[in-house]
Amino acid sequence: MQLEYFLILAAALFCVGIYGLVTSRNVIRVLMSIELMLNAVNLNLMAFSNYLDPAEIKGQVFAVFVITIAAAEAAVGLAIVLSIYRNRDTVDMEQFNLLKW
């Protein structure tokens, strides 16, 4: 029964991340929500690795790769946020309409 607990926890964390990603208006909070979602995926991978594949822990290897990608994503995302803030002088998601018509 323990595997289900971890999977439900990860699903709840993922849904909280989606809610924050869609509703928040500060760009940095959007980045934090993306980190929450990546962590939920990691928790899923680790739970599967422990309960379904405990001898050859490939899920942990995948989790390490996801951590690497998340670090790169955070660095580039914050650089983009700084660059947009310098050009538009705001951090409001609703005013980033550079690519709209």
Add this chain to the structure above:
Amino acid sequence: MNLAEGVQFISLGILGVLMLVAALGVVLLSNIVYSAFLLGLVFVSISGLYILLNAGFVAAAQVLVYVGAVNILILFGIMLVNKREDFQPISKAWVGKAATGAVCLGLFTLLSSMVLATPWQLSTATPAGENAIEIIGLHFFSDFLLPFELASVLLLMALVGAIILARREYIPDYEPEDEQKVLTLRERPRELVATSSDNQEM
């Protein structure tokens, strides 16, 4: 349920509740500095959950990379973008929030019913436990060698790209005469006086 299982269960409950409450605080609190610190709490409790899952190495990597690097980076981002602005209220913003909440609740019920309905084929092999680091290293240098090397290249690209994106652009107002021979990364001079007066106004 013996003593070890009871301790595991209680730790799972405490860490799970801590993680969910902190994640809700990250999303719902209005002060973004509180959100950043609560994000650190989320990362630490997820690291505790990894320890419950027999993965000490990934728990340590989680604390090092997420709490030590990503969270600090986000805090620095908040400090660099320290603009206290009140966002323009959008008309009927509650419709979007309610719709998003309904979609998230629906997704959660879908996922949890799927999780509870699926018959998982639990493995009975002994967990790797303390040997996890050796097995992960063996995977990295045998069957996951190409993604491992690609990850290093990707980290280098992210490093260079973040520096290029966050750098102030250099707009030449005048032709530099003797600076051509010096290999420096030229950038626009900062308006130190203006920023300090902005900070005093806040």
